[in-house]
Amino acid sequence: MLLKIINLTHYFGGLKAVDDFNIEIGPRQIIGLIGPNGAGKTTVFNLVTGFYKPTMGKIFFQDEEITGLPPHVITSKGIVRTFQNIRLFNNMTVLENVTIARHYRMQYGITAAVGRFPSFQREEHEVEEKALEYLSIFHLDSKVHQPAGSLPYGQQRRLEIARALATEPKLLLLDEPAAGMNNAEALELMHLIKKIAEEFRLSILLIEHQMPVVMGIAERIHVLDFGKTIAVGPPEEIKNNPKVIEAYLGEGALQ
């Protein structure tokens, strides 16, 4: 099992944001996490990636407990995420954004950097090659030396995913990657996500609001409402689950 979460519970003061959340993700699975606004989806991401320490519960990654570890350690173990509101390093170039992701895999120290030792030259050369590979997958290779903040919205989204992939994760958490895109763009992005999951042999946990999108690629969907898991199952089942429809559209919507 790649990721296993047991009885995860998190309070913000008196508010129970995540209530007894359980999930198991195997290798090369794409799992959807949906729910209305404020259901606790992003909180789950923040707990898994170490930005919050859970009030209760345990998180295991590849049979190793990672509960409460700081984010950079969790990244080095192979979990990485993107953000709902894009978080790029806007004043750095597109290339630098991706090389940052390789930082923890690089070795040379401060002395080598200041003295421009051979190890510095070699590693910097390698990281550039590697970063360019990732950028070309996402068709960003013509923009390498532009500031990331100057890219159009869709390309910024793609850059964020490219940057996350450059850490070579085993599990990728995508927080509403299609937010702000129209249907055609969103579907194109989903094809891309499916493709990278296969190509990089990744598991993906996906938060998404656009239903057709999640339904299309997720093999299993977890539905959260007010922190509670109200349904788990394959997309067709979730689509017709009255509890889910009620959570999204309100009581009486079934009539």
Place this chain on the structure above:
Amino acid sequence: MKPTTYTILGLLTFYALVMVTSAVGIMNDYLLRVLNLMMINIILGVSLNLINGYTGLFSVGHAGFMIVGGYVAGFMTTLLFGITKDTPYWQALPLFLVAILAAAFVSALVGFLIGLPVLRLTDDYLAIVTIGFGEIIRVVFNFITFKKKIGNWELDIGGPRGLLGIPPLSNFTIIFLFTLFTVLFIRNFVFSRHGRACIAIRENEVAAHMMGIPITKYKVMAFVLGSTFAGIGGALLAHFIQLLHPTMGGFMNSVEYLIIVYLGGMGSISGTIVAAVALTGLSEFLRPIGELRMVLYGVLLVILMLKRPGGLMGQREFPFLLPERERKIYAAQNH
């Protein structure tokens, strides 16, 4: 010829020009002093830029670290080694270098002790703590005199009188070499994976953390490195103006270095150099009006924030200051 060769030739020409003109008397002592002061301010400005400009921290106590370095080095050369202005230079120089090293080390240590607890916190407490630090340092050097006789030495760093009689060991060559070293060190640091990590923290702390960067480590690293060079700058300054006074570590002095950084551009070594030269020159020029020049600085900053909020240079560098790879990219984009 490679572009780097031009930069080296330029620096050599500059050095030779100053040496020759000052030897034959075209450049008088006053001008040479201003030039030296400019270079010391470059050291302090560039090191502060690493903390505030590149890493996005907000240290307001740079003069505090400077004065720590100054006192450590001044204490060592004057009281510990007993160097006076009559000591032959070749005898004093190695001891002076030891004193500078010690100053760098102590400033680094103080920076580490202050930085580690404060920078673990996510919010911006560094400003408050560094203001406090500057004031504490000022008060400490004001009240503690260490007036003790140990053997033949009377240890007395002067208290409110200040530490006087520091031998004039900082000459143009020494200051020039240390300025070069500082600029080169910080430039090479900034254009490496370590510098990128610092800039990423400035750009987006959460994303940097998620990309696997240990943010506390890099914040502390930038802060300690900046403090170290402030200490070196302080040691050079002490042996240049030949006295140290507790007030030099105070808040207003730190503000002068902040102005250099913000005027030049946050995250631009070139900008800091330009601003350090310009402001040092300007303050010499405005010496007749005394403290009123601070008012002028204020006006200058307001105009700057309105017209060029990113500072004179923004985050750009002069091409000749860039490492080779970055210079090629620059050339490819601007041909």
